[in-house]
Amino acid sequence: MSRIGVFICHCGENISRTVDVARVAAEVGKLPGVAFSTDYKYMCSDPGQTLLKKTIQDQKLSHVVVAACSPRMHERTFRKAVEAAGLNPFLCEMANIREHCSWVHENIEEATVKATEIVGMMVERVKKNRVLPTITVPVTKRSLVIGGGIAGIQAALDIADGGHEVILVEREPSIGGHMAQLSETFPTLDCSQCIMTPKMVDVANHPKITLYTYSEIELVEGYIGNFQITIRKKARSVDEDKCTGCGVCMTKCPIKKIPNKFDCNLGMRPAIYVPFPQAVPNTPVIDRDNCTKFKTGKCGLCQKVCGPGAVDYEQEDTLIVEPVGAIVVATGFDLYTIAEKPKGSPIKGYGEFGHGKIPDVIDGMTFERLASASGPTGGKILRPSDGKEPKQIVFIQCIGSRAREKGISYCSKVCCMYTAKHTMLYHHKVHDGQAYVFFMDARTPGKSYDEFWRRSIEEEEAVYIRGMVSRLYQKGKKIVVMGSDIAVGVQVEIEADMVVLATAIQPQAGADTLAQKLGISYDKYNFYSEAHAKLRPVECATAGIYLAGACQGPKDIPDTVSQASAAAAKVMALFSKDKLEREPIVARVKESACVGCFACKKVCAYGAIEEKEIRDRQGNLVKVVAYVNPGVCSGCGTCQATCPSKCVELDGYTDEQIVAMIEAL
């Protein structure tokens, strides 16, 4: 006979506010097999856990049900406590009477009845729990970092400095990401390239880092500690081993007028190119869509002039398989393209601001390129339309961000600071110019941030106007900006030479596709979701996958670097053990009933199902059945649902347990 102990948690007032916990404890105490039931203010607290452990020993309990929050929150906590008291941890189950009951109901009477039923179901289930031994699996002590911006670079360097191999994969021909495009950085105004490029070189030279640029993640298989990553290395058309980076090919290429994405299409580049002079690796790539050789078969000049013979038109994409134990996702952000409404997206564009139509209406990143010493204008602030210096410049904040009616309700976090920075850069370069900023609020929390913003107004003469712009239009060579100053309550009209829009930060295009490959969750904007907003901010809910940087949400450089280092620390904590303990919630095949149709094998997303031969004593093959490799199985239960003869069972979720739960209702 079972001696089940039931512990009902008040969760402060979270549960006891709507559920009469004492009554639930009394009611479930009457159920057959329940030897003890009680309620307590905070079961997860130290005294709560001590109560649990002491009761297990005093009452000689055989099984435990803790009725509290979601098992996602505290199942591990209570299983550990149960284990400390000498019981197998898998003889403990949680009944969720918080998320599933108290939080979603108001009527105390009804909520109490429901809570009693939820606990009753778990009592029936736990009776059929088996003792499960913990599974240990080996850990491959190599890490994959996806994305070579500052987040990926920092994470890769930290992990590599910790002594573990890192595979760094970057989609573009060079690492560096958006930070490499920036001119100077707030709040200290140090040059972005000056602090960034040494780190890029460190990545290239680090003996523990393998760098794959111009490459994408094709396939992710496996699980924490044992991932298999297939990387598609796109055809660069230049042999990286032979190329010396001399650059002759780029100077000789007859196609020279291709807008350079790195310079926000302000500068031009040849068809064979490196995105920027400090690129890592300094190996060019042929843009096959624009190359005459690939379009017409003629030309081939770059191959002729290449001394080491590195240009290879026949090169094809290659697939590389890398085993890794952990993954850091650092795919970064992109700017909201405001000109038009993206297809199929709930996000509406800002056609009224003329971005894309009026050449001197630019976004913040384009301004960075104009202000950058290595940019297309050599650091001079010049209008894209006629190359003249703008004497009146208007910055408009919150374009896209914080505009629910336009589809994005979040704050992009960095725009207040970078706009303040832009006004300073402008003031330093155009001494007789005037900068105006339209803003909703100035959000400047952060070390030395508010001081920086104040400086732009008090010392750098930027005029801040609280209010939004309603309309922009071209009038001769000027852009008329019409807006309101809500502090004074007047309409404002400024004839500007240039307008800079602080457009919203969005995840990279294709962030959702990558998330599906990785099996991680993402929100409605495609930002990746962390396991817990406060307590597990760098981990994904999928074990072994960590987040760094703006792919999780808008972030500035200090936050991004901190998160990248935090993710690296998590990876190194994982790698500090040789074996990983895994929950033994895995599927088992009842071999006597299995007919070997392998429907389970077809649906298993983890490749956990193998074919096993059953032989008689003479060694004759009797049949071939399915076998679940417990080290690989992650307990998703798809095989259990698929098996036509129901001969696959998931431990902890057997048909018998589920039916017992239903019958308890």
Place this chain on the structure above:
Amino acid sequence: MTQPIDESIYTAVTVAIQAEAQRILSEGLVTAVVGYASARRKGSTQPIVITDAALAEKLIFTPACVNNLAVYLTKAKKEIPKTGRIGIVVKGCDLKALVGLMGESQLKREDLYLIGVPCIGVLGSIIQPDTAFTSDSIAPKCRECDAHLPLGCDFVPSQQPITPELEKKYAAEIDRLEAMTPAERWAYWKEQFSKCIKCYACRQVCPFCFCEQCLCDRNKPQMVETTPRPAGNFAWHIVRAMHLTGRCAGCAECERACPMDIPLNLLNRKMAKELKDLYEYEAGFEVNAKGPLTMFTEKDDQSFIK
């Protein structure tokens, strides 16, 4: 109007398969041949397993050869001992079942010697002795058959089946059911399933019901009520239809075997139509590593996620 169907090719096919069975058995290519032989009642046939070349002359092929012999090669039914390569007489519809069984790791192509038979069609029922083969007595499945000539067999007699154009009964019936309101359709199936006596003839005759332990026979916990009551009947027929979706190629043996005349193949055909509409998939044409219900592609219909 009832029209007679010319059945002259069946005689020629019979001669050809007898000679082939005799040859492969005497040459030791196969250890046994599964085929049809005359049964006691006039004009009817029964399945036969021949291991002796001298008995090959017993094999026949007539419009009364209704059985899907693929069922004898499955594990659950275990009629044919696994002694080596087996020869089997297959109509186009039966071949689809064999193809499905190969895709589900139940059979290997190299273990089979396929004697394909060109076929105009078979009788809907052989309960009445010596039924004439006409546009009325032909089985409904043969009216919409797309495999009169089996493909990819080891041997096929040279006769060409000439098939008369006939009205498609399943297609018409599906159209009729689809035009109903959900409540009317529910009532229709409720009435049909209420006839079920849980004899499981449909299961026993189905080549795809090859599980050695059917989940419907499980009692701990019981998955499907065993007594022929409405709820349990519904559960059984829904389980059966769902398990056959994407696998059943329409041999219609379930419908023929059903003593209560439940239109089981109609349900199977409806499910097959759903799969064709949703995934452009038709069962039984090639040995597939994965069917549409065991894989995910980005093209899959996701409109049900709201």
